[in-house]
Structure formats: C-alpha cells, structure tokens
Amino acid sequence: GEDVEQSLFLSVREGDSSVINCTYTDSSSTYLYWYKQEPGAGLQLLTYIFSNMDMKQDQRLTVLLNKKDKHLSLRIADTQTGDSAIYFCAEMTGGYQKVTFGTGTKLQVIP
Amino acid sequence: DTAVSQTPKYLVTQMGNDKSIKCEQNLGHDTMYWYKQDSKKFLKIMFSYNNKELIINETVPNRFSPKSPDKAHLNLHINSLELGDSAVYFCASSHGQGQGEKLFFGSGTQLSVL
Numbered sequence: 180g181e182d183v184e185q186s187l188f189l190s191v192r193e194g195d196s197s198v199i200n201c202t203y204t205d206s207s208s209t210y211l212y213w214y215k216q217e218p219g220a221g222l223q224l225l226t227y228i229f230s231n232m233d234m235k236q237d238q239r240l241t242v243l244l245n246k247k248d249k250h251l252s253l254r255i256a257d258t259q260t261g262d263s264a265i266y267f268c269a270e271m272t273g274g275y276q277k278v279t280f281g282t283g284t285k286l287q288v289i290p
Numbered sequence: 291d292t293a294v295s296q297t298p299k300y301l302v303t304q305m306g307n308d309k310s311i312k313c314e315q316n317l318g319h320d321t322m323y324w325y326k327q328d329s330k331k332f333l334k335i336m337f338s339y340n341n342k343e344l345i346i347n348e349t350v351p352n353r354f355s356p357k358s359p360d361k362a363h364l365n366l367h368i369n370s371l372e373l374g375d376s377a378v379y380f381c382a383s384s385h386g387q388g389q390g391e392k393l394f395f396g397s398g399t400q401l402s403v404l
Contacts, residue, residue: 210390221294221380221395222333229390265331271391277346278384278391280325280333 183270183281190287197258199284201251201268208270211244212278213253216265225253225266255286263288293317296381296396303371304404310367311399313381320386321345322364323393324356327378339364340386371403 183203191197203211209230214222228235228242228251235242241254251268268281296313303309315322323346324336338346339358353369368375381396 212392214393216331219397221382221397222393223395224392227390227392267333277335277338278323278393279335283331283333285331 183268183279185266185268185281185284187282188285188287190289191258192289193258193260195258197253197255197262197286197288199253199255199266199268199286201253201281203249203251203268203270203281205270205272205279206246206249208272210271211242211251212269212271213240213242213251214267214269214280216267216283218264222267258286258288260288260290262286292396294381294383294394294396296379296399298399299397300400300402302402302404305371305373307371308367308369309371309401310365311379311381311401312363312365313396314363315381315383315394316362317383317394319383319394320361321384321391322358322361323382323384324364324366325380325382325395327380327398329377333380337364337366368401371401373403376401376403 185201212227213225216222239256243252265283267283294315321340323338327333336350337356342358355367358364378398382393384391
C-alpha cells in the first residue's frame with residue numbers, strides 16, 4: 180500500500196518545539212520529504228531525507244527516520260508564528276518520479 | 291520570475307462545461323505533474339509527464355486530459371465538469387532524474403463547479 184498518514188492538527192506555543200509525525204507503508208520508499216503549505220499557496224519543500232539515513236538537521240528543522248517502524252518525524256525548534264501552516268510528509272517510491280503525499284498536519288502556533 | 295505558474299488562479303463554471311488550466315515552468319525541469327487537493331487538503335497525484343511523455347496516469351476519469359506541447363508546459367483540459375471536480379489543482383515540476391525528486395509547485399487553481 181501507499182497510504183501516508185499524519186495526525187490532522189497540532190497546536191504549540193511560540194518558542195516551544197513542534198514535532199509532526201508521519202507513518203508510511205511503502206518500505207521501498209527511497210526519499211522522504213517534508214513540505215509546507217501556507218494558506219492560498221502551493222506546497223514548498225522544506226527538507227528531505229534519503230532512506231539510508233536516520234537523521235538530518237537543517238537549521239531549526241530536524242528530520243528523524245525510523246525505517247523499521249516506517250515512521251518519519253519533523254521537529255521544528257523555537258517554533259514561530261510564521262511556522263503556522265499545513266505540513267505534508269511525502270515519499271518517493273521506486274521509479275517514475277511518483278511522489279505520494281500524506282494527509283497533512285495543520286500546525287497552529289499560539290503567540 | 292515565477293518558477294511554476296498556472297492560470298487561471300480561480301475558475302468558476304457551470305456543470306457540464308469544458309475548461310482548461312494552463313501551467314508553465316521556467317526551471318528547465320524535465321518532469322511536470324498535476325495534483326488535485328480536495329476540501330480536506332488531501333493531495334492526490336493525477337498525471338505526470340517526463341519530456342512530453344505521459345509516465346503516471348492515476349485513476350482519473352477520462353474527462354480529464356493532460357497535454358504537454360513541450361517540456362515546459364503541461365495543460366489540463368476537463369470535459370463535462372461535475373460538482374465533484376471542485377478542488378484546487380496544483381501543477382508542479384521536478385528535475386526528472388529520479389534521484390530525490392524535489393517538486394516545485396505552482397500557486398494552484400481553485401475550481402468551483404456550480
């Protein structure tokens with residue numbers, strides 16, 4: 180199967196860390212991604228990780244990958260109000276450049 | 291310059307009409323995509339083209355017909371529009387090398403079928 184699932188909603192206080200979780204089911208996924216969608220806009224790639232890695236850090240973003248459990252997470256340190264958006268995880272499986280998106284998590288940052 | 295641009299941004303039309311959405315990318319990418327995002331924000335791939343060749347065609351009604359005149363353009367034509375076609379349609383592009391495809395998205399076309 181190719182279902183990629185996320186919790187629908189997360190609320191955090193400004194300055195706290197946010198952790199957004201994702202579960203995927205396709206063990207052949209080669210790349211996994213996190214995208215951000217602000218209201219009225221298209222998706223914007225935040226970061227990605229290759230399937231042979233278990234962690235990647237990029238400034239305030241930390242991606243953790245647990246291949247055994249098919250679990251991907253995105254940690255945002257020092258969350259700001261500008262981080263309020265919908266976050267999508269996504270996976271690329273096999274060839275044909277097919278990228279499948281998760282159900283999206285709406286992050287609300289409370290000032 | 292906008293990397294991936296799609297027009298129109300909003301499209302309001304009656305059931306049964308035929309409409310087209312256009313997409314252009316100036317990134318020199320080989321692969322272009324159409325995604326549909328429904329009211330619950332679920333995002334589903336519809337089609338992708340690599341160098342004008344159709345490579346992904348998901349379970350989409352044949353009322354939807356993509357056309358790629360060249361690798362910088364991918365248009366979507368929809369015949370006999372139905373209420374259930376109301377959604378936001380996103381065009382995207384990527385290098386198409388099959389290595390860590392990073393998708394660049396347009397800003398979307400909000401289609402409302404009345």
